Amino acid sequence: MxxxxxxxxxxxxxxxxxxxxxxxxxxxxxxxxxxxxxxxxxxxxxxxxxxxxxxxxxxxxxxxxxxxxxxxxxxxxxxxxxxxxxxxxxxxxxxxxxxxxxxxxxxxxxxxxxxxxxxxxxxxxxxxxxxxxxxxxxxxxxxxTPAQMEKQALVNAYFYGALYGALIILFVYNVMLFFYLKERRYILYSLYLLAFLLFNFTYTGHGYWWVWGNVPYVQQWLMPALMFCYISAGVTFTISYLDAKVYLPRLYALRSSIYAGLSVLAAIMLVYGSQAFAVMAQLVILTTLSIWMLLIGFFAYKNGNVLAKFFVPAIALGTGGATISSLATWGVIPYSQWAFRGIEIGILCEMSLLSISLGFNFKQVQEAKVSAETSARIDPLTNLYNRRAFTQLVHPLWELGKRNQQSMAVLLIDLDWFKQINDDFGHHVGDKVLEMVAQRIKARVRSSDLLFRWGGEEFLVFLSNADINEALSLAETLRREVAQMIVLKSVKVTMSLGVASSLASNITLEGLIKQADEALYMAKNGGRNCVVAAPMPPTPKH
Ligand SMILES: Nc1nc2c(ncn2[C@@H]2O[C@H](COP(=O)(O)OP(=O)(O)OP(=O)(O)O)[C@@H](O)[C@H]2O)c(=O)[nH]1
Known part of the structure; x- marks a missing residue:
């Protein structure tokens, strides 16, 4: 040479x-x-x-x-x-x-x-x-020999078929996840993957061979242009994937400068018009990019980002593959077709690992969603459903019960002189009382009944299949049991209950609650620590 x-x-x-x-x-x-x-x-x-x-x-x-x-x-x-x-x-x-x-x-x-x-x-x-x-x-x-060359071409065709097939599957899967989850990082990952796919498709001559074979100029300029897209997609994806805003705030603050730098590079490439410059500058950036990705992945991990646990080995695999390729081409390690393909195998591993991590992220997001939904419906102090959950849970039962002409009942419960308990023993004791009363009621109602913390010291029990007598009997049991309770060795509490039942009336759910509320008001006025049934509406005459 x-x-x-x-x-x-x-x-x-x-x-x-x-x-x-x-x-x-x-x-x-x-x-x-x-x-x-x-x-x-x-x-x-x-x-x-x-x-x-x-x-x-x-x-x-x-x-x-x-x-x-x-x-x-x-x-x-x-x-x-x-x-x-x-x-x-x-x-x-x-x-x-x-x-x-x-x-x-x-x-x-x-x-x-x-x-x-x-x-x-x-x-x-x-x-x-x-x-x-x-x-x-x-x-x-x-x-x-021509036969040997054909065989080699066939092995290559299988290899690239498998590589492109795998990358396209990952691409489609993540685009679908993006449309489903509406999370930016899925689409940015898909673009990063697509940029590599197109860049590889170009520099391995597949694009020239299959698509733009009559326009050599396109082949020569597409390489630096797609390398640029790959670098930009890599930077944007990394910033979003590692949630730089939270885990790497200083880098996040610099992101506009990074994007501006990349745009300046693209502009110089266009104005200067030298393909050699474009390729050389970008190869330098590509190498820097790998090291940069590894470093910030590591820092994000140190700052507590769980996804960085996948990111660092993924990038290490991609970079490792690229290193094997370059060492082989420089004669440091023996050259072979497989060593030359190190970059492609490395990137495939990188992309797969990143995709797995995004699947993991998907699971985390789902779990967080479920837990957010649950906590939105649960009162943290008593662990009972809150008022928000009421419509969602009771309405379907109410509609079903109406259709089946079942008698349904509501118990509205209010603790007596609760303000006094708070004032005498402190708010934390008041909380303990609420907790214990909630447990006691919960232990007593049937699993088909629904119990809610209706307000500060108010509870509501919805009985999906009970007539007024059953409801009154339950109310009386609850009243008695709570009245016998002693909280924290010295605190005694009583409660008043209003009971209303739906049978034989064309009442709405809201109407039923209103009746129970009126009954509760009567219980309070009647001296507290008692149960009052709402007056039954007159039976319609036929
Ligand atoms: N400790 C504690 N107190 C609460 C909570 N929510 C509401 N309260 C208190 O409950 C008290 C309710 O007082 P009132 O509405 O005057 O009723 P009451 O003292 O029970 O009197 P009657 O209902 O007329 O028997 C208020 O002092 C609220 O601050 C809570 O989560 N924890």
Whole structure:
């Protein structure tokens, strides 16, 4: 390999090769970083002088030419210009151009990655490859039989099918969760995922191969543009996912500056118009972004964010995969297709883990919702239903009871001289009295009856299937039991009860409660610590 500053003509490059000016690539490094220079790569292909088949015929009965046919493939879809020169016996025998400045229709070999087929005659053929590109010079060269190349393409097709399939499923699932839950972080995660998917679809040459193969300009500019989208989506998602407003307030305050910085970068890219600058600047940002995400994930975790427990390992997996890919391309670890795909496997793990964490978040949100709904209906002091729960719980029973012509009853209960208890013993003792009275009533009513804390020292019992006598009997039992209670060794409490029943009247639920309230008023006026039944309405005459 040589890094050529002057733009050698192919023959001079060939001479340089013969004069030992090329550096041998012992480490199998395939990455040469950013350079606007031409990078020359040389391969020596030696074919035995014997013809392939000693008979001169192959299995199909065709005449075999002496020599071998091989496919040469550069496994990178973003290199702009790739010129290949074949020298045999000191002569330039073939020149071919591949690379992504060529439209798909003009390609000489039908494959997603730039490739060509060449018939190598017996003897030595020197293959010189010249690459010029604004993108990182990653140049993995493969050479093999057409069958081997097809097999490799098939393995790749399965791999990307599985990768894109998995990412699309995660995308759709999270978009659906967003529409269901209306939580921003689901849609931001989906956009982050989509940005990676499109970015990958572009830089692996799938987009060029399937969609915009006739517009090389789109292919070259989409890469930096989508990388930019991926970075922006990553930043926005991280801020929202880690709930920066709560767990990282200082970062949250800076978020406008971060977004402004990204916009300035996009503007410079557009105005400056250099693809090389765009790619280089963003690769730097992409690396910084991973470290930044890891760091703030860690801080959010330290500040008590439960979701950061998933976030940090997820980003570590994505970054780890990307590191394996770069180490392999730089020859630090042995290069292989799988090592090169480290970034994709890492990101798939990252995305899956993030998706699981959002599922976990979904569960948390649901639980919080249920607990909020429950606590909205429960009185925290007595643990009884509050007045708010009344309509929700009693109305359906009331309607059903009416239809079945059942007798239903209401007991309205008010503690006597409760203000005095508070004044004499303190508010906390008053609370204890309320708690104990509530427990006592609860223990006595049937499970089909509903008990509410109706107001400060007022309770309501709804009996869904009881006539006036049953209701009065229960009321009297409750009155007696509470009157016998002694709270905190010295406090005695009594209560007054108003009872009303619905049978044989066209009364509404509100009307029934009003009747019970009037009965309670009578009980209070009648000296307290007693039960009064609301007067029964006259039976309609037929
Ligand atoms: N400790 C405590 N007191 C409460 C609570 N809710 C309401 N109260 C008190 O209950 C008292 C009710 O007083 P009143 O409406 O005058 O009734 P009362 O003293 O029971 O007199 P009668 O109902 O006429 O027998 C008020 O002093 C309220 O402050 C509570 O949750 N805890």
């Amino acid at each position: 040589i890094n050529d500053r002057v733009g050698l003509p192919p023959r001079d490059a060939y001479k340089a090769l013969l004069n030992g000016k090329f550096t041998p690539n012992h480490t199998r490094q395939v990455s040469f970083g950013f350079t606007s220079n031409e990078v020359w790569i040389a391969l020596s292909i030696r074919v035995p002088t014997l013809p392939l088949s000693p008979t001169g015929f192959n299995a199909n009965g065709d005449v075999t030419l002496p020599g071998v046919a091989r496919v040469l493939k550069i496994d990178n879809a973003w290199l702009d210009t790739i010129d290949i020169f074949f020298f045999a016996s000191g002569e330039l025998v073939r020149k071919a151009s591949i690379g992504d400045t060529q439209t798909i229709g003009n390609r000489i070999y039908n494959s997603r990655m730039p490739a060509l087929e060449h018939h190598f005659p017996p003897g030595i053929t020197e293959v010189l490859i010249r690459v010029v590109s604004a993108d990182p010079m990653t140049i993995p060269v493969y050479i093999g």
